Amino acid sequence: MTVSKIVVIGGVEGRFSAVFDKLTKLQSKNAFSFAVVVGDLFEDPSNTSPKLENELKTLLDGSITVPLAAYFTLGKRPLPPQIVERLEHSNGEVCPNLYFLGKRSTTKTSEGIRIVALGGSSDPNITAGLSKDKYLPFHTESDAKSLHGANTADILVTNQWPSLIRAGSKISLQDGVEETVGEQCIADLCSTLRPRYHFSNSPQFFYEREPFFHQPKDAEPDIHPITRFISLASFDNPLKQKWLYAFSLDPTATPPSSLPPGTTASPFAANPRKRHRLPDQDLSYSRFSTNENHHRPSKRAQARRPAPGPSECFFCLSNPDLATHLITSIATDTYLTTAKGPLSTTSTFPTLDFPSHILIIPLSHSPTLDSIPDEESRVSTYNEMQKYRQALHSMLLEKSKGELGAVTWEVSRAGGIHIHWQFLPVSVASIARGLVQAAFKVEAENEKYPLFTTKDIGDGVGEKTDYFRVWIWRPEEDRNEASSIRSIGTVSADVAQQPQDRSEQQSPAAVAPTSLSPKGQEKSLVLRLSSDFRFDLQFGRKVMAKLLRLEKRFDWRECLQSKSEEVADAEAFKAAFKMFDFSLEEG
Numbered sequence: 001m002t003v004s005k006i007v008v009i010g011g012v013e014g015r016f017s018a019v020f021d022k023l024t025k026l027q028s029k030n031a032f033s034f035a036v037v038v039g040d041l042f043e044d045p046s047n048t049s050p051k052l053e054n055e056l057k058t059l060l061d062g063s064i065t066v067p068l069a070a071y072f073t074l075g076k077r078p079l080p081p082q083i084v085e086r087l088e089h090s091n092g093e094v095c096p097n098l099y100f101l102g103k104r105s106t107t108k109t110s111e112g113i114r115i116v117a118l119g120g121s122s123d124p125n126i127t128a129g130l131s132k133d134k135y136l137p138f139h140t141e142s143d144a145k146s147l148h149g150a151n152t153a154d155i156l157v158t159n160q161w162p163s164l165i166r167a168g169s170k171i172s173l174q175d176g177v178e179e180t181v182g183e184q185c186i187a188d189l190c191s192t193l194r195p196r197y198h199f200s201n202s203p204q205f206f207y208e209r210e211p212f213f214h215q216p217k218d219a220e221p222d223i224h225p226i227t228r229f230i231s232l233a234s235f236d237n238p239l240k241q242k243w244l245y246a247f248s249l250d251p252t253a254t255p256p257s258s259l260p261p262g263t264t265a266s267p268f269a270a271n272p273r274k275r276h277r278l279p280d281q282d283l284s285y286s287r288f289s290t291n292e293n294h295h296r297p298s299k300r301a302q303a304r305r306p307a308p309g310p311s312e313c314f315f316c317l318s319n320p321d322l323a324t325h326l327i328t329s330i331a332t333d334t335y336l337t338t339a340k341g342p343l344s345t346t347s348t349f350p351t352l353d354f355p356s357h358i359l360i361i362p363l364s365h366s367p368t369l370d371s372i373p374d375e376e377s378r379v380s381t382y383n384e385m386q387k388y389r390q391a392l393h394s395m396l397l398e399k400s401k402g403e404l405g406a407v408t409w410e411v412s413r414a415g416g417i418h419i420h421w422q423f424l425p426v427s428v429a430s431i432a433r434g435l436v437q438a439a440f441k442v443e444a445e446n447e448k449y450p451l452f453t454t455k456d457i458g459d460g461v462g463e464k465t466d467y468f469r470v471w472i473w474r475p476e477e478d479r480n481e482a483s484s485i486r487s488i489g490t491v492s493a494d495v496a497q498q499p500q501d502r503s504e505q506q507s508p509a510a511v512a513p514t515s516l517s518p519k520g521q522e523k524s525l526v527l528r529l530s531s532d533f534r535f536d537l538q539f540g541r542k543v544m545a546k547l548l549r550l551e552k553r554f555d556w557r558e559c560l561q562s563k564s565e566e567v568a569d570a571e572a573f574k575a576a577f578k579m580f581d582f583s584l585e586e587g
Helices: 016-030 050-060 081-088 141-150 184-193 375-399 428-432 435-446 479-484 539-547 563-580
Strands: 004-009 034-037 070-072 093-095 098-100 104-108 114-118 155-158 197-201 226-232 244-249 327-330 334-338 358-362 404-412 421-427 466-475 520-529
Touching: 004 016, 004 226, 016 050, 016 244, 050 081, 050 093, 081 093, 104 141, 114 141, 114 184, 141 184, 155 184, 197 244, 226 244, 327 563, 334 375, 334 563, 358 375, 375 404, 375 421, 375 466, 375 563, 404 428, 404 539, 421 428, 421 539, 428 435, 428 466, 435 466, 435 520, 435 539, 466 539
Parallel strands: 004 034, 034 070, 070 098, 114 155, 155 197, 197 226
Antiparallel strands: 004 244, 093 098, 104 114, 327 334, 334 358, 358 421, 404 421, 404 466, 466 520
């Protein structure tokens, strides 16, 4: 991949003709790949002049030429109503070559450069998890946290500075310039993504910190990624401070083996992994995007579409087009969401008043747990997913009075997109009689898959192949009532008629209660996948559909609900899960 030349522009503040004329002249000499605008592209819509109103009209009708692809996010001001209307009907394009990155987004350009953007500033008056209005210049801690799933960035763009950015720096602000107050959530974001460049905005002055290095990851002990933090002044600022910054970037280049002169340690103190409780988590998020092509459309269509990145992934919170109503809990490394097109319904389990088909999803955009780049992150992600599963078991134990167990399944494929677990209740009776285990084994035999093995493989780091895994959990049996276990839900007759598999010797560890299965017993079954056969990604859902006599609900697309139904189910689940949701604990 070739080196790209990029130009970054400070706040334009409505002076489109002057700025883009200047950019046109620079472009003719430098051939930049694209431009990024930091700060406010538009003037304050509540305090504008007739001249600037005419500038805006001229921009929208295409009379002002934007000479190359230019990206912008939110500054400190809301977008003008005319711009909001245009964006709502143009897939993020204001005019030819001018693209809105969104308030929070991950974008990969056609040059292969990943841009992560967080616009606006933190507003403590926003009490919801994610800010609802994508055009107002305010974000929350959850907005910043949602971008951690991008894992890496070539360029990070934020309107606000990160807190402590000047710690350890010898570069002073010039006289008469007020110290900029940073945000901790942006410092955390920069520490997580470790971008090559971090650009921000300071309307009255220019500031470039010494480069700083991040601590290496366990898998790459000799590599210290370097970040350059640069804050640009706005165009035509009274102090004549620098408002343009040009540089070259090769996204495939590895960090230098030796640190450049003047490089400092990261100014950001190590942060504890325990997340403080967010102001309110009643707002949900959705794993499903309503628009799968947020970044600049390519004029050179590729024959094969690459794997979706975080901005297009159905499971990434950094997807800019989230429907904000399905996610029910967010913790440090993972989150819970109710399923889109759930297999079960509100009537499947009489002791519950919601479908209970739940997904446990890591924030990290990784196809398998084993592929999460940092060992500490991988371990903490797996442990937190198990903690969510434990909490769901506890909820079932309480709500069903011990009559419901649970099945959790995972498809781990190196060629996948975003690893997740699916969780469904099932009657204790069907587990106790061996019907659940038999259902998975019989379906595998029908599909001519390899045999299941009973094994606890943890986070899968030791596995050499792809695999399908299922955990079958049931509450601890009341010995006085063991002979009269009642069935909750209906078990398919064809599964019930299958003989129990007595050839497998169960090890004590396979069924013994653990700290992750409150007052219960659990078995882990693993089906190893290979290129020798084609594996059905809906295998787990199909097995459970047959087991619960819900064959007509095999396909989630045939089970879609209205938004009001989805909201009602998510709210019912949140109410039931609230007392078990560890993410709500004060940190």
